[in-house]
Amino acid sequence: MLLAIDMGNTQTGLGLFDGDALAYAWRMPTDRSFTADELHVRLLGYLHMYGLSLDCIDTVAFAGVVPQLSREWEQAARRITERTIAVGSATAQVTKLRAPNPAEVGADRIANAVAAETCYGAPAIVVDFGTATNIDVVDEDGYYIGGAIAPGLRISMDALVARAARIASIPLDVPERAIGRTTTEAVQSGAILGTAAMVEGLVARIRRELEAPEACVIATGGLAGLVANATDAFDVVDQQLTLKGIAEIARRMGMFESAE
Incomplete structure (x- = not known):
C-alpha cells in the first residue's frame, strides 16, 4: 500500500x-x-x-x-x-508545469494540478481552502500554468478578531442572507459569503482568460465543504484531491x- x-x-x-x-x-x-x-x-x-x-x-x-x-x-x-x-x-519529469520559475510552485499545487487532470480532465481550476486560499489553473493540455493566492478564511477571521476590539470569536457558519442583522451574521456574511464571492469572481475571470467557459472547477481543502454551501461555483468538491x-x-x- x-x-x-x-x-x-x-x-x-x-x-x-x-x-x-x-x-x-x-x-x-x-x-x-x-x-x-x-x-x-x-x-x-x-x-x-x-x-x-x-x-x-x-x-x-x-x-x-x-x-x-x-x-x-x-x-x-x-x-x-x-x-x-x-x-x-x-x-x-512526470509533472507538467508551464511556469517561469517551476521551483517556486508549491508541491501541493503540483499535486492538485496532476489530480485535477487525472480525475476530472483539462482544463480545470482547483480552489484549495487551507491556510491560504490557493487557486490552481490547469490548461487544456494538462499543464499547471499558475493561479492566485489569497489569505485563507481562518487567517482572515483570526486577524479580524485580533484587531477589532468589539468582535469576539465567531463560529464559521454560512449565514442565511448577505445582509447580516447582527454582528455575528455580518461577520459571517463578510467572511464566508465574501470568500465565496471572491472565488466566483476569480473563477469567472480565469475561465475568460483560458477561453474555457466550461472548465471544471474543483474545491478541496479543509473548508471546501463550508464554502461550497455558499456558492454554486464548484462542479466538484473533492476533499482528498491533493492526496x-x-x-x-x-x-x-x-x-x-x-x-x-
Missing part, C-alpha cells in the same frame, strides 16, 4: 491507498516541533485504529510546504521503507501500481 502525506502549513493529511482506492485517511496538526520519533508514533497510532501495522506500507510519497518538517517526515518514512519520494524536483495527486505522481514514477 502507498502512504501519501500532504503537509500543509496548518494541517497534515495522510492517505493510505490500496491500488486506486483511498482506503483510509487521517488529518493531524502540522506542528513544526514534531520530530521523526513523534511522527512515527502518531502514524503507528492511526494504523492501529484500523488493526493495521507498518508492514502494510511499501511506498511513502509526500508533498510538503514546511521544509524542516519535511525532513522529519522523510526520516520517519525511511524507517518504514526505502521506497520514498517527495513531490518536487525529483518528480519533475490523490501525490499518489498519481508516485504511480507515474513507477513506485506504485494501480489496481488492475
Whole structure:
C-alpha cells in the first residue's frame, strides 16, 4: 500500500491507498516541533485504529510546504521503507508545469494540478481552502500554468478578531442572507459569503482568460465543504484531491501500481 502525506502549513493529511482506492485517511496538526520519533508514533497510532501495522506500507510519497518538517517526515518514512519520494524536483519529469520559475510552485499545487487532470480532465481550476486560499489553473493540455493566492478564511477571521476590539470569536457558519442583522451574521456574511464571492469572481475571470467557459472547477481543502454551501461555483468538491495527486505522481514514477 502507498502512504501519501500532504503537509500543509496548518494541517497534515495522510492517505493510505490500496491500488486506486483511498482506503483510509487521517488529518493531524502540522506542528513544526514534531520530530521523526513523534511522527512515527502518531502514524503507528492511526494504523492501529484500523488493526493495521507498518508492514502494510511499501511506498511513502509526500508533498510538503514546511521544509524542516519535511525532513522529519522523510526520516520517519525511511524507517518504514526505502521506497520514498517527495513531490518536487525529483518528480519533475512526470509533472507538467508551464511556469517561469517551476521551483517556486508549491508541491501541493503540483499535486492538485496532476489530480485535477487525472480525475476530472483539462482544463480545470482547483480552489484549495487551507491556510491560504490557493487557486490552481490547469490548461487544456494538462499543464499547471499558475493561479492566485489569497489569505485563507481562518487567517482572515483570526486577524479580524485580533484587531477589532468589539468582535469576539465567531463560529464559521454560512449565514442565511448577505445582509447580516447582527454582528455575528455580518461577520459571517463578510467572511464566508465574501470568500465565496471572491472565488466566483476569480473563477469567472480565469475561465475568460483560458477561453474555457466550461472548465471544471474543483474545491478541496479543509473548508471546501463550508464554502461550497455558499456558492454554486464548484462542479466538484473533492476533499482528498491533493492526496490523490501525490499518489498519481508516485504511480507515474513507477513506485506504485494501480489496481488492475
